[in-house]
Amino acid sequence: MARFVVLFGPPGAGKGTQAKGLAEAMGVPHVSSGDLFRHHVTTESDLGKLAKSFLDQGMLVPDDVTIEMIAERLAQPEVLQGAVLDGFPRTVAQAEALGVILAKRGAAVGMVADIRVRPETLVRRLSGRWTCQAHGHIYHSQNHPPAKPGVCDIDGSPLAQRDDDRPETVEKRIQVYLEQTAPVEQYYRERGLLYEIEGEQPMEQVTESLIREVDRRVPT
Helix, strand or coil: CCEEEEEECCCCCCHHHHHHHHHHHHCCCEEEHHHHHHHHHHHCCHHHHHHHHHHCCCCCCCHHHHHHHHHHHHCCHHHCCEEEEECCCCCHHHHHHHHHHHHCCCCCEEEEEEEECCHHHHHHHHHCEEEECCCCCEEECCCECCCCCCECCCCCCEEECCHHHCHHHHHHHHHHHHHHHHHHHHHHHHCCCEEEEECCCCHHHHHHHHHHHHHHHCCC
């Protein structure tokens, strides 16, 4: 039986890391909408050019473009047995489309995991992040500071903070995420698929809880 799991989590919740770990444990691909967008834009595919035309204007990519990208990815042979979906669906229309795509192959979303982290914790996590300018090594002012302030331990290049990691920007990103995903969470909650997990516990415990719940709800 194909196993499809959707993973939700606000910026700073560790969703990407958890999605990769969960996909590896399940033996299925990790399908990230962000990675797909970057791939299509970089390769200048027709879908990439269309998506870029919206991204360059600071607009959200329309549902139909996003859905087509995901549908194309889910049609590939290695995804037939399942996937961990990261960053999709983000709207109710996308959730409904995903249901149709999977139903055509006799499959369905088995579980939607929502990693819950308090906004103040997310701001602290993200606003303390600094990145080296040479090779992108990441540091955190509290959790993983460099030996010498402002300098990368590995290559000696200066550290800088991305604009979207500044506290005021982080707060806005979190608010937008919560407003955007609330209807989708409710959509899956009403269908008995939503599983909320405490995201402020150690990373390993989050992973173990996710794997345990997937094994319980989405059997092989």
